[in-house]
Amino acid sequence: MREKLEQRSFLFMLLLVSLLFGLILKxxxxxxxxxxxxxxxxxxxxxxxxxxxxxxxxxxxxxxxxxxxxxxxxxxxxxxxxxxxxxxxxxxxxxxxxxxxxxxxxxxxxxxxxxxxxxxxxxxxxxxxxxxxxxxxxxxxxxxxxxxxxxxxxxxxxxxxxxxxxxxxxxxxxxxxxxxxxxxxxLPLGDERERKLFSKFSEVTRATVKGNILVAMVQGALGGFIFWALDIPGPLLWGVVMAFLSLIPAVGAGLVWLPVAIYLYATGAWVAGTVLVAFGALVIGLADNVLRPLLVGRDTKLPDYVVLFSTLGGLSLMGINGFVIGPLVAALFMVFWDIFMREFNNQPPE
Known part of the structure; x- marks a missing residue:
């Protein structure tokens, strides 16, 4: 009885000290x-x-x-x-x-x-x-x-x-x-499971950061280039904005170039507006639709829709860090459930 009490007290203090240490590092x-x-x-x-x-x-x-x-x-x-x-x-x-x-x-x-x-x-x-x-x-x-x-x-x-x-x-x-x-x-999760989780953490982090940053750089550079070519003010500013927004899959950079194209049409600059729409849809959009699945979805082994929703959720909850943390949490979620299905559901009933 005393041994159990000491063990529970120690685990409680371990949890408390760990939480306090986490608050210090916050x-x-x-x-x-x-x-x-x-x-x-x-x-x-x-x-x-x-x-x-x-x-x-x-x-x-x-x-x-x-x-x-x-x-x-x-x-x-x-x-x-x-x-x-x-x-x-x-x-x-x-x-x-x-x-x-x-x-x-x-x-x-x-x-x-x-x-x-x-x-x-x-x-x-x-x-x-x-x-x-x-x-x-x-x-x-x-x-x-x-x-x-x-x-x-x-x-x-x-x-x-x-x-x-x-x-x-x-x-x-x-x-x-x-x-x-x-x-x-x-960690008391089992060495094999822990190594698998750490491996998945490294794999997803590397793929998400490298993939999303590369896509952001490409889309931002393309967006800044077309703004400069069409003599739209602040091409570097809007290029960086498009790079940040491109962290949102599918729609990111379009939140910048599409309203600008509408304004160009409204002011009578039909040629510039048409060029911007064509370049945005075919070139900037193609960079997202081709590069992101190759660099993020393939390496993380996550479906495109899971990448989309986990990225949006991560950005809304954690800001700029969420574009990595969202897909990372989604990948770990799937790994935990995969381990559960393989190791627990296949066990014979007691």
């Missing part, structure tokens, strides 16, 4: 997650470097980390800086009245006379929408001006998170195998 959760993801993605490179230079884990981890910084971190920081600059310029033009969302909506209503009637049947007041767009544009300009005052603090926090992520990535690259073995010993 402010750095994003940095920890991306450190794990980067170490998983670049572990094959780490292994190749070890094979070449011999058993020198510190040097191999450092070389791998430097390679990651050069090809990932620096380009992302440069693009983010350019995106912020173009975004600030765009909102300043709205604040000065050079871009008026209400006027744009009025031009669309004039060009498409059936639109007001259609929206009225749907219960949408076009005048109210126009006023809300104007108010939102002014509010956005004020918000951006307020955020500019705290940019120094935000930038400092961002740099700290990046530094912590890179610091942790170095140790995960160097000691990742030992940490995995330690977790296999610690």
């Amino acid at each position: 402010p750095f959760w994003g940095a920890i997650f991306w450190a794990c993801a980067i170490s998983v993605i670049f572990y094959p490179l780490q292994h190749r470097i070890l094979c070449r230079i011999g058993p020198k884990p510190n040097r191999a981890a450092l070389l791998t980390l430097l390679f990651c910084v050069v090809i990932v971190v620096f380009p992302v920081l440069l693009i983010a800086t350019s995106f912020v600059q173009e975004g600030l310029s765009f909102y300043q033009r709205i604040d000065r009245g050079e871009i008026n969302p209400g006027r744009v909506l009025e031009q669309i209503r004039t060009a498409f006379p059936l639109l007001p009637e259609l929206l009225e049947r749907l219960g949408i007041d076009l005048d109210s929408v126009r006023q809300r767009l104007s108010d939102a544009a002014v509010a956005g300009s004020k918000l951006l001006a307020e955020k500019a005052l705290t940019a120094g603090q935000s930038t400092f926090g961002f740099i700290i998170n990046v530094a912590l992520m890179l610091y942790l990535t170095f140790f995960l690259l160097r000691d990742g195998h030992q940490l995995t073995e330690l977790m296999v010993k610690a």
